[in-house]
Amino acid sequence: MKETDITVTSQYLTFKLESEVFALDVTQVREVLDLTPITKVPRSPDFMRGVINVRGSVVPVVDLRLKFGLSQVEKTLDTRIVVMEISLDGEITVLGAIADSVHEVIELEPGQIEKPPKIGSRWRTDFIKGIGKRDDQFIIILEIDRIFSTDELALVETTEVQAEEADVEQSAEK
Numbered sequence: 001m002k003e004t005d006i007t008v009t010s011q012y013l014t015f016k017l018e019s020e021v022f023a024l025d026v027t028q029v030r031e032v033l034d035l036t037p038i039t040k041v042p043r044s045p046d047f048m049r050g051v052i053n054v055r056g057s058v059v060p061v062v063d064l065r066l067k068f069g070l071s072q073v074e075k076t077l078d079t080r081i082v083v084m085e086i087s088l089d090g091e092i093t094v095l096g097a098i099a100d101s102v103h104e105v106i107e108l109e110p111g112q113i114e115k116p117p118k119i120g121s122r123w124r125t126d127f128i129k130g131i132g133k134r135d136d137q138f139i140i141i142l143e144i145d146r147i148f149s150t151d152e153l154a155l156v157e158t159t160e161v162q163a164e165e166a167d168v169e170q171s172a173e174k
Contacts, residue, residue, distance in 0.1 A: 009109045012132070014139060015082060015099035017065055022099075023106070023132060023141045030083040030094065032102050035075055052081065052096060059083060061096040067147065073100070087145050106139075108132045113141065 012023035013032070031054075038050040038061050047066040051058050061081060066072055078101035086093045113130040127146040132139035 007110055009107055011105050011107050012139070012141060013082065013105050014103040015080070016101045016103065017068065017099060018070055021103070021137060021139045022064075023108075023139045024082065024084060024144055025141075026105055028084045028086070028144055030085060033081040033083060033096070035079045035081060035098070049098060054083060054094075054096075057094070059094055059096050061098060063098045065098070065100070076100070078102075084144060106132075106134060108134065108139075108141075116140075 011026040013026050013029050014021055014023045016022070033052075033054070036052055038052055040050040041048065041060075044050070047062050047064075049061045049063050051060050053059075063072065075098075080099050080102045081096040082099055082102060083094065083096045086095055112134065113132050116128040116131050127143050129141040129143040132141050
């Protein structure tokens with residue numbers, strides 16, 4: 001297997017979905033939150049869970065399990081929301097993603113990361129930056145900017161606007 005285009009040692013936030021360990025580049029992670037009540041938004045895709053309030057800002061929340069075609073599970077004490085920044089067409093979108101659990105920030109050197117296999121993979125490889133190896137464990141490093149299409153992120157932005165408008169309407173009624 002060939003090495004990836006990753007040429008520097010980088011830090012990654014690791015989290016789990018089912019029994020798989022995934023990682024995000026820490027430069028894209030804003031914060032990790034305990035699971036808070038999520039306000040549903042009508043007519044949004046299944047993977048779009050709704051919106052939350054993060055210090056006065058409306059942040060859309062997606063369920064990565066559903067986005068990746070996994071079954072939805074009951075939330076646990078370990079369930080977290082990873083708030084991250086996604087770049088699309090040069091614009092930054094803030095998005096929360098539900099993870100079964102969040103583990104740690106790790107450092108991986110380029111030699112510890114290989115390109116994802118082209119066949120036999122359970123996951124679509126177009127949004128996988130690489131497969132990290134640490135001890136006897138494989139870590140799927142996500143290219144988070146590629147997971148959501150332009151149309152899906154347009155839905156996220158529409159959801160944000162709808163939630164803000166609903167918030168304004170509720171405030172006006174009081």
